[in-house]
Amino acid sequence: MPFVHRSALPALCLSLLITSAFSVQAADAPAPAAEKPVERQPLPERSQEEASALERKIPQQEQQQLQAGSDSFLALWKPANSAEPEGVVIIVPGAGESADWPQAISPLRHKLPDANWGSLSLSLPDVSVDTLPPRVMEAPKATVDTSSKEASTADKPIEQAASAEAEGTDPAVVPGADEQDKTDATRIFARIDAAVAFAQTQSARSVVLLGHGTGAWWAARYLSEKQPSQVQKFVMVAAQTPTGRHPDVQQLAPGLKLPTADLFYQDSAQSRKNALARAQAAKRLKNDGYKQVSLKALPGNSDAGQEQLYRRVRGWLSPQASVD
DSSP states (O other), X not given: OOXXXXXXXXXXXXXXXXXXXXXXXXXXXXXXXXXXOOXXXXXXXXXXXXXXXXXXXXXXXGEEXXXXXXXXXXEEEEOOSSSXXXXXXXXXXXXXXXXXXXXXXXXXXXXXXXXXXXXXXXXXXXXXXXXXXXXXOOOOGGGOOGGGTXXXXXXXXXXXXXXXXXXXXXXXXXXXXXXXXXXXXXXXXXXXXXXXXXXXHTTOSOEEEEEETHHHHHHHHHHHHHOOTTOOEEEEESOOOXXXXXXXXXHHGGGOSSXXXXXXXXXXXXXXXXXXXXXXXXXXXXXXXXXXXXXXXXXXXXXXXXXXHHHHHHHHHOGGGOOO
């Protein structure tokens, strides 16, 4: 042991006593309570983000905030450019599409007011059972120009997707799928209900439901299950059954009890096959109100393709005013 001068002993003893006392206090002190984990707020739905982007871009006078249960959602409204409008067309977008989607949705909502129809385009909530990615606009394979791979997706014509049976999953094997399907349907139906109620506040003589892609399936299911007397006509464009949903649009559309226009793109063999099956089913059901209209994809000429769609829709809605 090293030599310690006698005069330093008292200070050394005092230091040891203080250190020992602090050690005892530290041992007796209660352990600090564990911090509660910070609860993360749920991420906003993709549809909410898209609606917020539209609110920044679309003129304020076109925006309508409608209420569907506890949900407030954006709809884009354009009144008919007429002193005596024929009615209101409620537009239901498909999966991955916004209320101002550049294919079908935006052109129709902008053009229909010139045909004496007000247009109300909806924002739909995200749904959980669907697993399809956002719809990709592609030209038919037979007419694709491989030298223009860098062309913008929004400039390519619509191609109807393959049937749900070929790509879908059976919700019976997905735990909780049935309950989630009911939840999704409740939310979407509530938004369509709110849109119909808004149309009636505009003194619409006629209310038309128009669905695009998977939006056509949701609209057809709404009409089949709720059979609202306020809706007089139905238009479906490039109808597609969402993955994992039943019944298929092949079963839904031909049996609807109101005038129905089924617009499909004839460039795809699968699209033609599905359309033929729907037409045959309508004949078996003696559904005289079911009509089909074929469209042609026009690769490289998006404006002409959208004008073709508008003219076919306008011609069916107002045949007496149609001039093709």
